[in-house]
Amino acid sequence: MEEKKSAKNTSDEKKIKNLISAVILLAGLFVGSLFVDFAQLVRGTGFSERNLGKTEIFEANGKTWVAYNEPKVDVQVLTDETCGEECDPSEALVWLRRVIPTISAQKINYDSGEGKKIVEKFQIKTLPSFIFSDEVEKTDFYSQAQILFEERGNEFLLKNEELGLAPGRYLSTPQINEGEASLGNSESSVKVAVFSDFQCPYCKIFWSTLRNTAKEYEDRILVGYKHLVLPIHSQANNSALASECALEQGKFWEYGDKLFAKQSEWPETEGKQKFKDYAQELGLDSSRFNDCLDKGKYQDKIDKNMDEAISFGVSGTPATFINGQFKNGVVSGEELKAAIDQELAK
Incomplete structure (x- = not known):
């Protein structure tokens, strides 16, 4: 009987010791964490997750967090x-x-x-x-x-x-696609792609430069015209549609000359009659042209040009790509030729 009591006492003492050890360990960890937090704050060497959770802004080592x-x-x-x-x-x-x-x-x-x-x-x-x-x-x-x-x-x-x-x-540049208005040699390694708006006054200034440059370089380059209709221009979309109907009859560039020459006139009008008048003055087939314009035959083509411009980050006109070189706004003849010569020399 005494032996059983002695064994039981020994077992109870072990349990008590284990419990005391566990309490001491937990207390040590708690005190230690407080010490670490305090020491880190004093030394400025770091911050505990618990303390960080209590603040939204603090300073350390000359920085604000x-x-x-x-x-x-x-x-x-x-x-x-x-x-x-x-x-x-x-x-x-x-x-x-x-x-x-x-x-x-x-x-x-x-x-x-x-x-x-x-x-x-x-x-x-x-x-x-x-x-x-x-x-x-x-x-x-x-x-x-x-x-x-x-x-x-x-x-x-x-x-x-x-x-x-x-x-x-x-990393890539606009391509001058088949069916788009172009001048020059389609096999040339130098492509000049221009996004333009017939109602844009700056495009009018650049148009003559573009036309003269295309004529001077002839078959050494390919010049292409793409539409970027600006929403601030009330007749820009109609003028773009009209130019495409003129392209259908092989008179895009001549029609473009007319639009820019009369830029002070047609933007003040409404509807499409002025564009039909210009087509008749240029000797185009009026019936065919008028039907094309009234149906908005090439609206999808114009929309694709505009989406393409946006994809290249172009939002204003004129905007000119000479291969991988980009020129924003009106470019002088000298600057345009210098860029073309640089590409031809490659």
Whole structure:
């Protein structure tokens, strides 16, 4: 009987010791965590998760840290190290961090293995470009500006053209397609593609430069005209439709000469009668022309030109591509020829 009591006492003593040890251990951990928090605060070497959860802003080592309710968003910045300031994404990132402050950016060269995969996946035409992780969907900015993103899989491409970010470099350029108004040699290695609006006064200034340059270089280059109808011009779309109906009869450039020569006249009118009058003055088949214009036969073609302009980040006229070189606004004859000569010399 005494032996059983002794064994029971021994077992109880072990349990008590184990319990005391556990209490001491937990107390030590608690006190230790307090000490760590206090020591970190005194030394400025770090902050515990518990203390961080109690504040939204704090300072350490000359910096101010702010807590956000949004997730960390990874951004791949596709650029070209050889492009210089034109492809520098710094200013764009400053703005992006204002609307998505939790951005973590990684620069990727477009011609690296990873960069080439991104270019192919999103069919990227301009640099720099910004590809966001799917965490961007959880941000306030995305909920308010979803239209600025193009989703591919679990990644999101920022539409630079919608945001108004000017391209630093073009990876591809507009093609002068069969059926579009053109002058010169279709086999030439130098293509001059111009986005223009017949009601735009700056386009009128550039038109004569373009016409004279095309005549001077003849079959050494190919010049193509593309429509970018600006919404501020009430008759721009009708003039574009009329020019395409003239192209159908082989008189696009002559009709364009007429439109720009009479630019002070037809924009003040309504409807399509003036355009029909010009067609008759140029000796076009009036019945055929009028039917073409009244039906808006080439509206889809004009819309495609406009979508193409937007895809290349073009929003104003005139806008000129000389192969990979881009010229915004009115370009002098000397500047245009210099760009063409540079491309011909390659």
